[in-house]
Amino acid sequence: MSAAAPRRALVTGASGFVGAALVRRLLADGWEVHVLLRESSSTDGLPAASPQLQVHRHDGSTLQLIDIMRVAAPQVVFHLASLFLAAHQPQDIERLINANLLFSTQLVEAMAACGVRKLVNTGTSWEHYQDQAYNPVCLYAATKAAFTALLRYYVEVHGLRVVTLKLFDTYGAGDTRPKVLNLLKRLANDGSSLAMSPGEQLVDLVYIEDVLDAFLLACQQLDTQPQPMEEYGVSSGQPLPLKDIAALYAQVSGKPLNIEWGGRPYREREVMVPWHSYRGVPGWQPRVGLAQGLALFHAA
Structure with a gap:
């Protein structure tokens, strides 16, 4: 700072x-x-x-x-x-x-x-x-x-x-919110099975430390931005299909995930492709890759 x-x-x-x-x-x-x-x-x-x-x-x-x-x-x-x-x-x-x-x-x-x-x-x-x-x-x-x-x-x-x-989707070590990564963590830990959507929707995951960096940079910008009101997307820039994220989670955790893909429908107004016309926070880039972030999340 x-x-x-x-x-x-x-x-x-x-x-x-x-x-x-x-x-x-x-x-x-x-x-x-x-x-x-x-x-x-x-x-x-x-x-x-x-x-x-x-x-x-x-x-x-x-x-x-x-x-x-x-x-x-x-x-x-x-x-x-x-x-x-x-x-x-x-x-x-x-x-x-x-x-x-x-x-x-x-x-x-x-x-x-x-x-x-x-x-x-x-x-x-x-x-x-x-x-x-x-x-x-x-x-x-x-x-x-x-x-x-x-x-x-x-x-x-x-x-x-x-x-x-x-x-976009935030996650990190110690995150206990009822979100999809905690479902994957449960499957890896207890070997249970789960019916999920077909899994083709793109999910944009940003690790918590990168999210915090964006908040602090946004705070700094309040003193210098030319317009009094600005908005930015906080995105990894690399959304992946939910199926691919689950496969990576299985690889990182070393545990197979018993998922019935297509066992339930997509929810109404499912976001298949995330918003991509955003402007990023000036000077901000995510530093924690998805494999590293998932490993930190799983180990917590």
Whole structure:
């Protein structure tokens, strides 16, 4: 990090895999980190509270969030909190809107009220089904895109400077999320079988340390980018068919994977080819190859 880089950050979503990893990286780099969590969120993935790490519990109100923002006085906010649902049910609407639109808007309202201007926001490649400029894969992706539209108001009226990182598939050591790699890990470890789709969909996996590098470079760019609002894709640049990833996982783990390919259909609006019209983060390249990353993931 350069000497001029911000050294006090507020992080949302720190109870999740990527958010907790970002907090640990920032602390290791000497930052003072303020974490914003719901009252029910776990801190199990975080270091113990200290003068360098302070945890703030949000009661859901805008006014209390403004108070937290004033106390934390961050020079930059990293916004990773979201509710991810690949497909929603009618009873999920309130949760999706509250997590991905209401809370996110409360956050930038608090930033505006407290004179905090720098935001690294998190979006998703799923906002761009079939590589279109606007075509959300699911309602989750639609809420992420909707918040970007709301952000434009705060950029124009309150002078926020924003970089949105649109993530592809993230993974890494210690990742316990119910995603496809943990299914493969289970098959390798217990020898069970699993029916999966035909497996021809391309999957773009980015290792967690590379993802964190992208967040920190995005933070640096907030001071120098010519436009107040930019967005970038965080992609390996080398998506592979799910079948090939499973074969590589079997090779890395040294265990056969008992998969019934085609035993279940593709899900509705399956992403067969990931978004590829993105711009990459200036100066960023992934450093951890897939074989190395899968080995680290499997060994954890």
